[in-house]
Ligand SMILES: NC(=O)C1=CN([C@@H]2O[C@H](COP(=O)(O)OP(=O)(O)OC[C@H]3O[C@@H](n4cnc5c(N)ncnc54)[C@H](O)[C@@H]3O)[C@@H](O)[C@H]2O)C=CC1
């Protein structure tokens with residue numbers, strides 16, 4: 339059996355090595371020629387999967403080690419009888435930690451003593467947005483939710499209290515977590531256009547961590563030329579990988595589509611596809627991502643009753659993930675013509691440093707308040723009192 343796989347899928351040999359031969363190819367430039375003799379195709383978000391890639395091949399299973407599926411022609415795969423599996427939720431917690439760190443830095447920049455005094459609007463309340471909302475609520479934030487497809491779903495038992503997009507855009511922070519959809523009810527392509535952007539003003543913050551084209555990036559660039567523009571943290575871009583350097587210069591935090599790039603999130607993506615492929619082939623599921631995760635570089639911090647509580651939280655969260663480092667790397671790397679910028683964007687992603695989630699850090703909180711302990715728990719740290 340031949341497995342053709344994006345070379346950037348981690349742990350290919352560990353998970354799939356005993357299932358067949360593996361041919362690694364660059365995902366962005368994968369060709370029909372490279373997959374023609376494959377039985378199994380494993381991709382990430384940068385490979386467009388449809389008739390152009392697969393017609394005439396013998397591929398019978400496609401797996402994507404990602405949450406998003408907008409790069410896959412799902413209808414065509416179904417028509418062809420090609421089995422498919424994504425990795426729903428695999429890196430959701432990584433995106434949540436990106437959002438928490440961005441909100442923390444924003445509050446700090448605004449001189450707020452209490453970050454939870456900010457109101458946060460979550461647009462798209464699924465696996466990622468739902469987790470963002472739950473963690474922020476546990477941290478005491480005033481959270482507002484917008485998800486019209488869920489609001490209209492009669493079978494959704496938790497579909498209460500959703501607000502309109504216009505209402506949610508009044509929050510201090512607005513964070514976008516919808517998939518990219520077109521030609522359907524509540525399509526999200528350019529959902530945040532000139533009109534919506536005109537409702538967002540300084541000192542509000544817009545975070546985009548779903549897909550680039552959910553925001554009309556030309557309108558965003560124009561809006562950011564105005565004096566009352568909101569602050570913007572962009573993890574996803576329109577287009578990728580040829581990021582517009584003029585837009586990058588205008589946004590507060592620029593990161594190269596890495597919100598979901600914790601090691602746990604990436605390895606979990608591989609594991610979920612491995613599980614789906616094992617089920618498809620009728621093989622036992624024997625491997626678990628936990629067995630392949632290395633010891634974290636930082637595994638313990640300790641605070642005493644003398645610790646300033648806000649500082650303790652800040653130090654711990656930013657020790658696990660500080661988006662300013664990704665922002666700095668991106669601003670240095672993205673330069674030159676379109677081809678050079680595209681290569682640099684993909685290189686930043688391919689060579690992404692190991693980033694561990696908060697759950698990998700044990701935090702000792704001796705003699706600290708119950709509310710601080712609750713906050714650490716809400717974020718996902720392992721705490722010891
Ligand atoms: N930046 C990154 O690294 C990552 C980005 N993503 C993106 O995040 C997206 C969301 O992921 P999940 O939460 O796991 O997906 P999900 O499918 O669990 O949730 C998406 C939610 O968005 C809602 N939605 C759809 N159209 C909407 C609209 N017009 N307005 C408001 N809400 C709408 C859906 O009803 C659903 O509840 C993925 O599709 C992917 O594109 C996912 C992982 C990492």
Ligand SMILES: O=C(O)C(=O)[C@H](O)COP(=O)(O)O
Pocket residue numbers: 346382383384403404405406407429595596597598599
């Ligand atoms: O899971 C998703 O959806 C994402 O957006 C991934 O973080 C994308 O990562 P790549 O597949 O582009 O490496």
